[in-house]
Amino acid sequence: MKKKITIIGSGFSSLAAACYLAQSGHNVTIFEKNDTIGGRARQLIKDGFTFDIGPTWYWMPDVFERFFEDFDKKPSDFYQLEKLNPAYSVYFGKDDYITIEDTLEKICIAFEKEEPGSSKILQKFIDKAQDNYNVAIKDLVYNPGVSPFELVTTKTFKKIDQFFSTIKKDVRKEFKNDRLVKILEFPVLFLGAKPSDTPSFYSFMNYADFGLGTFHPKKGMYQVILAMETLAKNLGVTFKTNAPIEKILVSNKIASGVISNGETFNSDIVLSGADYHHTETLLDSEYKQYSEAYWNKKTFAPSSLLFYVGFDKKIKNVNHHTLFFDVDFDKHAEAIYDNPEWPENPLFYASFPSITDEHVAPEGKEAGVFLIPLAPGLKDNTKLRMTYFTKIMDRFEELTSQNVRDHILFKESFCVNDFIKDYNSYKGNAYGMANTLLQTAFLRPKLKSSKVNNLYFTGQLTVPGPGVPPSLISGKLVAELINKHHSDS
Template identity: 45%
Template sequence: MKRIIPKKKIAVIGSGFSGMSAAAYAANAGNDVHVFEKHHQPGGRARQFVTENGFVFDMGPSWYWMPDIIEGFFTDFGYQSSDFYKLVPLNPQFEMVFADGNIEVPEKYEALRNLFEQLEYGSGNKLDQFMRSAKFKYEVSMKEFVNKPCHNWREFLSPKIAGSALKLDLLSNFRTYVAQYFANPKLRSLMEFPVIFLGASPKNIPALYSFMNYGGYALGTWYPMGGYYQLALAMQNIAEKQGAAFHFNQNVEKINVEDGKIKSLQVNGINHEFDVVIASSDYHHTETLLPERLRNYDEKYWRNKVFAPSSLIYYLGFGENIPNLKHHTLFFENDLDEHIQCIYEKKKWPENPLFYCCCPSKTDTTVAPEYGENLFLLMPLAIGINDDETTREKYLREMLSRIEKHTGVTDLLSKIEYKRSYCVRDFISDYNAYGGNAYGLANVLSQTAVLKPKIRNKKISNLFYTGQLTVPGPGVPPSIISGKIVANEVNSLNIEKYEKTV
């Protein structure tokens, strides 16, 4: 006889990618799902805003990598991403600016291989070898690793994982691994760049994450027309089609617990009862809504964690077009390790920073007036750092100066029609982000898989966590997967039986 699991009334706190993913999968199983979002729109860090003079800014993610993983969300519900937005490949994928010359990463792999060969004899074959290994890691990681709830290490005791262990390079660091293939400094920087998304120095990231190079360079860099926010809107649409209800401008203020079980959530001063709560909100913040004795982790635990960086971001609208600028440009004229030391060791503003410039108006005419340009500037920073307006402006001027040198345009500051900055205290205010982090926990080996914060509360039978501070980790595709993992746990949960084990 088929075991029948009663349907549940489920609250999801937050409508970031993990929250919307969890809501869609939980509602698809027939549960009564309600998403509470403190802002007026979905997306979390992937929100979007429009200025009066016609500039449209994505507030967070801008790199559309691992398109197959994102597409998997849509196919799970019988859709394709093309049902909701148009996805276009970028060519070049991006440009890297160095002190002694630039590299444009082409769309097609064969062109990328030729570029490598031009910069270093024999590196075309080395790239083939690197990518074959990266593809293997990508397929094993995406099919075997990332979908685990990571309750314990026994989940990874499969013949395929055991047989793949040596090929996954879990114990090698990424920098040493790249150096085995390439000697040219530019090529090394190019190959190291993708793991910066994981929130640590390449020398502290396991070589396993070379699968990021395959997920980016081999599968391509894409852009959803209308902006990254189109993905957020599409995920909301799908969740609603499954029956999930979204409640905006609704701030969860307290989690009320009785006898080891959540009884209700206090939302804008009103209590709402639920059978299960899935917290897509910042993990640490969620636990502050509980009595200390019911939290999974104390303050010391969080202080000892390695967090991915925060960021200084500028949203800039310019009154004229800026030539010689690509959709994505990485300004790597300065030393990467020096900047990383300022983030993780010295915890201060960098003296010689690297930064990233996104100019989506080069691809999408709808995100800026015809006469103008839309720029998103991002500089990684240490969490918890003081970010007064004077300091923000100082770094804006430095970034603009380097863009001027690269493009040949002068006096960009005077051509700004719209300007908004966003930094550590904004991440704290808007997302309750621990220390103002932008990307969650760094994917260092000591914070991988089972060693990440758990998706279940150990003392409360019906509280679960999802998002970039738990498994599988930071980034848009992992966050979508995280929501699916938790929804599967909740969908199969017999609450009464589980309560007896807590």
Template identity: 45%
Template sequence: MSKKIAIIGSGFSGMSAAAYVAKAGNEVHVFEKHPQPGGRARQFSTEQGYVFDMGPSWYWMPDIIENFFADFGHKIADFFELISLNPQFEMIFTDDKISIPQRYEDLKDLFGRIEIGADHQLERFMQSAKFKYEVGMQDFVNKPCHNWLEFISPKIAKSAFKLDLLTNFRTYVAKYFTDKKLRALMEFPVIFLGASPKNIPALYSLMNYGGYALGTHYPIGGFYQLVLAMQNVSENEGAVFHFDHTVEKINVADGKITSLAINGKHYEFDAVIASSDYHHTEKLLPKEFRNYDEKYWQQRTFTPSCLIYYLGINESIPNLKHHTLFFENDLDEHIDCIYSEKKWPEKPLFYACCPSKTDVNVAPKNCENLFLLMPLATGIDDGEEIREKYLQEMLLRVEQHTRTNNLFSKIDYKKSYCVSDFVADYNAYGGNAYGLANTLKQTAVWKPKIRNKKISNLFYTGQLTVPGPGVPPSIISGKIAANEIHHLK
């Protein structure tokens, strides 16, 4: 029987849930506090002609994203042009740089030149990573994770040893490679999962396969093209989007949600899927109906926050790739500042994205669209003065790498985004940027539950529940939540 379903938030998980729930024949309404869809993946334009993606910029695991569109009879090509980047990205060290080629065979050759035998080791590593990717992204991540019984199957039992769940990622990488630069290169992808490689299960070598082997891609027009495409699919299935609509309270009676208070009015629904920040969603409930108390959230390990700068540069920057990782400093020192010391890093690492190297649509002619991102501890002070200090340092290092001068004086447009902005815009716990870290103790059944334990018609989706942070996992999370609606009586 058709139900009236509310989706709170229009990030990737919310739009995914909306599309699947609407396809099942339900009446679906998506409520978004901002004037546009996308959540952290919003986009904005400036008077000067720059177009900035606000969040995600790494288009990895293209098959997972393609699967979403296939479920609705579409292909990605129906909505936008997706190109494969060559090189995929460049990694900068104090005395060297590594450019990651588009073709996997070229990547093997590169490894072999850096370390004797590393080409063969990479092949062994990637064969294992491919296995983890196929099992992990097809079997593991699609589970609602109510309990461990979901994982009892001949295939998963047979695969358990090969998944390396009890080995940490750093130790695992060290079994294959000796060279420090190669180790840094292989450890880099798990930074997206929100913890040190010492605390991430080796299972997540699947990230290396989903990135390096399947390639790094870019949608012409910006990452926001994926947002618009998913909105299009959702609306085609019948979902209705309501922008500038803030959910202020969730009303409960007799163990069920009865209505949502939105912009001062009350709307009745049969069920609710919250794509909004899990902790924030729970604060919209009376205390006795929350899954978790404040102590629980304080004990979780969250992904970092970020300092982001959106910069328009009024001339071309030579020698800069679409994606560049600045790893001149020690990774562990930076990670300790995030998780142990909870302070601004003294010797930071950072990431630069320059999509204007690929896409003429995102910057005026002979200008550059430059996105700088530096991972940070959550909950720290982020005043304008300290933001500017780190902008100066990041630009200086970009200058050194590109052999340019005075980039600061060539800024045509500047906007910063940091811890307090994540809190204000997304109600993000502590100002986290990506969600809950994928440590072993926060994997699968140990993540916050996708169903409310005390309210029969409230479900959660997104980066704080299963399967975890990242764009493809968020899309999968929406599908999992939608499937839960099918079982609702």
């Protein structure tokens, strides 16, 4: 039966859920607190420059294809996708970097050059990672995290040992060259935890990296949001922006609507794609499933200090995506996960989309995004932000052998306080809850409230986990759960 459904937030998971629910015939309205949709995937437009505020990596193109296929569409109906070559480069010292190109064959050549004999080991490693990808992304993650038995299949049983070893152990067992180790450990950082805390099974991220490659939607990642908005509107979804939710209404232990801007909106079902912890603060305390102690004990993915910089010239010696691993990774990871503090010497990442895409910066100029991963919950102020901008600019200029500071037209920053203010993000985390062994699948916060009927959740803090592709999947999972529970009512 057709239901009136309120969705809180308009990020990837909310938009995906809205599309599936509207396709099933429900009356769906999305409430977004900010003035534009997209959640963390918004845009900054300034002086002819366009920046993706949030995600800048387009990985796992098959997940996007699968989403659009569910509506008899394909990504190319909405945006133009380009495979990046090189995918990215990694700096280890001054003028010293390894470039990761667009095919496994080329990457094997780069590995062989770095460590003779490593290409054969890499090929075997990626074959195993591909097998994991086929089990995980094509099957396992499309389960709603309701029962531990979802993980028990004939395919996963054969891989049981991979849930009890770690990426760090596996990589370091096979590869001795520290630079190659860092490159192979890098992809799991998207899952929000240290390689030493990430189960071996998640090596499927290495296949996503080396096997499938890195892509860029022309005009930026926000084009995916716009595509999903178009799809949702065509399916009948209504959008309300500048519409923060003040309270989720519950009557007889059943979600009955929301209050936004002082006005009551009744509905049959409430689905939140907003921060899970924040969503529960919108309920009377008796309806909260998880205590503050519960959230405080969880391993959260990092927050970030981001800078969006307009340069008046083209930047040399970098690629569209460039990683700076010239300092001690373990010390930085310790400052994020073990003893939360501002790192003394942070690793950082830089993206220059205007190298690939003429739409995002004026001719002859460069758009740069710089990101430093941080522990969530840190003190954040302008002085600290500027201190760290100076740190990474000093290193950036030294490592890439050029002056860029004198060519900055403007810079904008985004950090812990902004994640809290703009997204109600728990402790200002940027990527949700990490995918550690004890925070996988059915061990994550549930898609369906156990205390309030007709209240559901989606997004990075529930299943399957952090990242854009998992968020698309999360939206599908919760829509299926809602349809299953309300098919006869």
